[in-house]
Amino acid sequence: MTPTRILVVEDESIVALDIQDRLESLGYEVPATVASGENAIEQAGILRPDLVLMDIHLQGQMDGVAAADQIRRQFGIPVIYLTANADHPTVERAKVTEPFGYVIKPFEERELHTTIEIALYKHQAEHRLKESEERYRLLAELSPEAIIVQSDDRIVYANPAAANLFGAPGVEILLGRSVADFVHPDHRENFRARERHLRESQKSDLKAEKFLRMDGQARDVEVVMASVTYGGKPATQILTRDITERRRAEEQLLHDAFHDSLTRLPNRALFIDHLRLAVNRCRRRKGYLFAVLFIDLDRFKVINDSLGHMIGDEVLVATGCRLASCLREGDTIARLGGDEFTILLDGINDHGDAERVAERVQEVLAEPFDFAGREFFVTASVGIKYSGADDDEPEDLLRDADTAMYCAKTLGKAQYQVFDARMHTSALTLLQIESDLRRALEKQEFHVNYQPIVSLQSGRISGFEALVRWHHPERGLIPPSEFIPIAEETGLIMQIDRWVLRQACLQMHRWQEALPVTRLMKVSVNLSCKQFMQPMIVEQVLEILQETGLDPHCLKLEITESVMMESGDYTMGVLEQLSQAGIELSLDDFGTGYSSLSYIHRFPVSTLKIDQSFIKRIGGEQNGEIVRAVVALARNLGMQVVAEGIETVIQLDQLRALNCEQGQGYYFSRPVDVESATELIQKEERGELLGILGQGTGCGAPPEMIDEKFTILQALST
Numbered sequence: 206m207t208p209t210r211i212l213v214v215e216d217e218s219i220v221a222l223d224i225q226d227r228l229e230s231l232g233y234e235v236p237a238t239v240a241s242g243e244n245a246i247e248q249a250g251i252l253r254p255d256l257v258l259m260d261i262h263l264q265g266q267m268d269g270v271a272a273a274d275q276i277r278r279q280f281g282i283p284v285i286y287l288t289a290n291a292d293h294p295t296v297e298r299a300k301v302t303e304p305f306g307y308v309i310k311p312f313e314e315r316e317l318h319t320t321i322e323i324a325l326y327k328h329q330a331e332h333r334l335k336e337s338e339e340r341y342r343l344l345a346e347l348s349p350e351a352i353i354v355q356s357d358d359r360i361v362y363a364n365p366a367a368a369n370l371f372g373a374p375g376v377e378i379l380l381g382r383s384v385a386d387f388v389h390p391d392h393r394e395n396f397r398a399r400e401r402h403l404r405e406s407q408k409s410d411l412k413a414e415k416f417l418r419m420d421g422q423a424r425d426v427e428v429v430m431a432s433v434t435y436g437g438k439p440a441t442q443i444l445t446r447d448i449t450e451r452r453r454a455e456e457q458l459l460h461d462a463f464h465d466s467l468t469r470l471p472n473r474a475l476f477i478d479h480l481r482l483a484v485n486r487c488r489r490r491k492g493y494l495f496a497v498l499f500i501d502l503d504r505f506k507v508i509n510d511s512l513g514h515m516i517g518d519e520v521l522v523a524t525g526c527r528l529a530s531c532l533r534e535g536d537t538i539a540r541l542g543g544d545e546f547t548i549l550l551d552g553i554n555d556h557g558d559a560e561r562v563a564e565r566v567q568e569v570l571a572e573p574f575d576f577a578g579r580e581f582f583v584t585a586s587v588g589i590k591y592s593g594a595d596d597d598e599p600e601d602l603l604r605d606a607d608t609a610m611y612c613a614k615t616l617g618k619a620q621y622q623v624f625d626a627r628m629h630t631s632a633l634t635l636l637q638i639e640s641d642l643r644r645a646l647e648k649q650e651f652h653v654n655y656q657p658i659v660s661l662q663s664g665r666i667s668g669f670e671a672l673v674r675w676h677h678p679e680r681g682l683i684p685p686s687e688f689i690p691i692a693e694e695t696g697l698i699m700q701i702d703r704w705v706l707r708q709a710c711l712q713m714h715r716w717q718e719a720l721p722v723t724r725l726m727k728v729s730v731n732l733s734c735k736q737f738m739q740p741m742i743v744e745q746v747l748e749i750l751q752e753t754g755l756d757p758h759c760l761k762l763e764i765t766e767s768v769m770m771e772s773g774d775y776t777m778g779v780l781e782q783l784s785q786a787g788i789e790l791s792l793d794d795f796g797t798g799y800s801s802l803s804y805i806h807r808f809p810v811s812t813l814k815i816d817q818s819f820i821k822r823i824g825g826e827q828n829g830e831i832v833r834a835v836v837a838l839a840r841n842l843g844m845q846v847v848a849e850g851i852e853t854v855i856q857l858d859q860l861r862a863l864n865c866e867q868g869q870g871y872y873f874s875r876p877v878d879v880e881s882a883t884e885l886i887q888k889e890e891r892g893e894l895l896g897i898l899g900q901g902t903g904c905g906a907p908p909e910m911i912d913e914k915f916t917i918l919q920a921l922s923t
Contacts, residue, residue: 209325212254213238214245214272215287216264220310224258224287231318242267242275249276256305256324261288261295270295274302283328285320287312351447354433356440358383370426370447372418384443389415389423396428403430403441413448425452465540467518468525476539476547480599483551487592495551496559499588499606500528500566502544503618508581516576520583527569531562547603556591556623563587563621586613587621608632639691641677646700651675653708654876657885658729658847658869661861666889668727668761670869671709672876673701693733702736703745710753710760712879717759720883722890729761729791734768738775743782757787761812765793769808777808784809791847795835806842813839817850817870823859836863 211233215221221238228235236252239245241264249257257276261269273284285306286299299307305324308317345352351367353360363379371387373379388396392415399409409430416424427446434440463475471479483495502524509517521544528546529538537549548566550559566587573580588609590602609624611632616622645651655669675683692698713728736742750757762783769776769792780790791812792805805813815835823829832848839846848860851870860868874885 208232208234209256209321210234210236210252210254211321212236212245212248212252212257214240214242214257214259214263214269216240216260216262227314227317228258231314231321233321241265242269242272245269245272246275246279249280249282253280254282256321256328257282257284258287259284259304261286261290261299270298270302273299273304277302283324285324287317351443351445353379353384353443353445354435354440355384355443356435356438358385360384361435361440367445370416370418370424370445372420372422378419387416387418389417391415399430400441403432408432416445425449465542468522468540470525470529470546471537471539473539473541476537476541476549477599477603479537479549479551480602483549483592484597484599484602493592494553494555495549495592496553496556496562497590497602497606498548498550498559498563498566498621499590499603499610500546500548500585501610501614503584503586503614505544505583508583512576512579512581516579519576520574523574524570524583527572528566531565531569547606559589559591560621560623563589567619567621584619586610586618588613588624589621590624605629635691638683638688639695642675642688642692642695642697645675645677646704648678650677651701651704652878653705653712654878655712655728655882656869656876657874657882658867659873661848661857661865661868666726666885667867668729669713669882670729670731670763670876671705671712672731673705674876693735696735698733699736699739702731702733703749706730706732706746707749707753710749710755713759714753714755716883716886717755720886720890723886724759727759727761727789728755729763731763731793732768734765737764737768737779743779743786746783746788747786758789761789761791763791763793763814766795769805769810780809794849810844812845812847814847814849815865820848820850820856820860820870821852823856829859829863832860832865833863836865840864 209232211228213221213224213228213235215224215238218240221240225235225238236254237248239248243265245257245259245263246267257273259269259273263269263272269286269288273286276282276284283305284302285308286304287308287310288295289310291309296307305327306320308320345364348364349366351370352362352364353367354362359381360379360383363376365376368374368376368379371379385393385396385400396414399412403409409428411427411429414426414428416426418424425448427448429444431442431444432439433442435442463472463478464470465472480497487493487495505517505520508520521540524544525538525540525546528548532538532548532550535551537551539547539549541547548562550562553559566585570583570585573582588606588611590606590609592602605624605628608628609622612628613620613622622628652674654672654674656672657666658668658670659665660667673685675685675688677683689698692701709728709730713723713726716723716726732742739745746760746762747757750760784790789812790808790810791814792810793814794816795813813835815832819829819832819835823832836846845866848856848865848868849870851857851860851868851872853872856870857868857872877885
């Protein structure tokens, strides 16, 4: 451990040597002894000792008191007076220099040693205290939070942050004023109460206040107070944090949490909250009525796809403004998301009020929109749900209005529908079908039935169309019209299509191996739009053919006009690849779309299937001129024609007269299971069906009269 270094200042050399010897015997180091005040200051600056022992009467013009004062001021080195002078004037002068001890000569070593140790300890303690005070001062000066010390209701200290908080050009402007002068009048009484309470509790909790700056601007602050001592007097330290921006941010976040960022309208959460209040009022007040309108823009996707999302957003904002113009004070409009809006009509007189608003909505939206120099129109489907049962919950009301809106869309859009319980039952049924549909494949609930396609000239079976059927374990046979649209909407149709294609190809291959007559037959499989648009559709079809062993020439894929018109270049490429692989292509439900024969001729399609809606006109009031024209034009373009939905002998005879090559329908057979189809093929192979068509028996039967296993032979021989 380094010994303490002490500078000895003594004008008598013998005394100086004696003091040095004593100090060294006590374990101290004496780097030098000097005899004058001037030399003492010089050596103190050079040697920087830990302590100075100072005689008062010295050589030269400067005495020990003056030298000690300079050493303290310049270097901060503690000084102990070691002198024979103890008169009152000398002691009073020495006190001013704040010495760390005063030892009278002669002295004892123990007295000197004790005085030195106490002086060193005191100096170290003061040094630590100074460092601590300096750190606190810097913290206070540099703190971003306002720190104020107030004594006797007057500010005695303020840091720069406090001046900034109050809008003062400098801290000196604040000194002498009361903090209460800056408290907002609405908060001043509570602030004073906290100050009074502080005298008892010593510290206050963090509280929100509102201060007024010198320029009159209000600021939100958080304040905490504590009782302290300042300058030897009781005082209050006030720590203040400006939370104005945070409060604004919180308010903005709260606003954003309950409002749509695009239209600035209330969002779903706020709408549900308002709806809940309406429900509660309805429960408390007899006869109170309200209504919920659910609004969805029709074909809004077309605007986004054609004009871009920026224009689409502008349309949504403008739509929100137009809808708001339909409301009364107290009603609520909200945007739920996308192109969906809701309206709460609170406190209506009768149901007619809501329907009049729905009609007004249609009127304001009927006015053209004009953006970027383009004029276009927007319509909306509206669902209405009235307040009713006491147990209605806001979410249920919104759901029912949504259900009614979808009903309006189904019925043709641009109209409104009022909710009734049957809509909800229907929606639940659809939801259950979707849920069951997802498990139907893995549970093997789907089956493929086969409807024969017959040559109308020879009466022989030329092929089969594979049609999927769903045997639900509880509901029995579910018509394709019920589950196919749901499968298309959910994307499950792609899995179903692949499964049907695989089953049909596999079954045709089995028939060809067992029954030679089927080797000239083709199996037709419908391909949905979503399945056709899959990037790997060609590879998937060829893979299934390879897996099942079916010759590609024995497969006919049926697509609709909508598929062909969806994406011309892509469709052309896919169809050409399939055709080059040997797969025949057929255009299903021809006549229900917007295509033309001249346009279709560009595609490698070999067969047109006339939709059954045209076949039904034959023999009735309509003379079937459309069918005649399609058959004639198709023949000129080198295409075959298949008539769908043949149900009567009159239809059959006229189609044969038009030289329509093939047909299918209930007149020949319903779609039947594999076993029944196999029986038909076996009869075909034995020649039992040959020539039957030529007899013209005229024995057609309506579909509802034909049994599920009614075969061609039975149909033609009755």
